[in-house]
Amino acid sequence: MAISIADEVGVYMRFHMSKFTVFMIFFIMVSTLFMNQTAKFIEKSWGKEGEEAILGMLFIVVFVLAVMARSGKGLFALQSVFFFIFLFLGLVLAWRIKNPAERVHIIEYGILGWSAAHDFSGARCAGKGLLAACIMGLIVGFADELIQMALPYRVFDTRDIFFNGLGTLWGVAVFVLHVLKRC
Numbered sequence: 001m002a003i004s005i006a007d008e009v010g011v012y013m014r015f016h017m018s019k020f021t022v023f024m025i026f027f028i029m030v031s032t033l034f035m036n037q038t039a040k041f042i043e044k045s046w047g048k049e050g051e052e053a054i055l056g057m058l059f060i061v062v063f064v065l066a067v068m069a070r071s072g073k074g075l076f077a078l079q080s081v082f083f084f085i086f087l088f089l090g091l092v093l094a095w096r097i098k099n100p101a102e103r104v105h106i107i108e109y110g111i112l113g114w115s116a117a118h119d120f121s122g123a124r125c126a127g128k129g130l131l132a133a134c135i136m137g138l139i140v141g142f143a144d145e146l147i148q149m150a151l152p153y154r155v156f157d158t159r160d161i162f163f164n165g166l167g168t169l170w171g172v173a174v175f176v177l178h179v180l181k182r183c
Helices: 019-070 078-096 100-124 127-150 158-178
Strands: 002-006 012-016
Touching: 019 078, 019 100, 019 127, 078 100, 078 158, 100 127, 100 158, 127 158
Parallel strands: none
Antiparallel strands: 002 012
């Protein structure tokens, strides 16, 4: 899928989205329809502790996938140390959020931000591509909230847009740290 954007002199830039990025957008939009019910089912079935355990496993999976992405790049090089510190801080800060749905927002949009940054800027860390990834995350987050506003059992919440944008920015920043030597 390609997106065209005009820059300040009217020249169009083309951004190509991978199937994974399109999948993440689709997943975020569709999960809006059933995520509250899923969270309530998990809490009712396994209690708050079970819900915390499932979210903890999600955080661990994200961290392990990031380690796998860094493997072969010198896991103890200074760049990798900064990468893991920033990744870990983002996960810890997301974990400290009391609302489980907002925790998931940080992770979902972080993955979307990483993927979009990869698609739009490639290995070069092109500034316009990184900016486009951040803007796309905000647009998806806003559209997600508009869908919620239309549902009788969900509400529009500007705080969620903030967390969506924060998650996207975190994902883009982690991507930049991942490819820092090529920037």
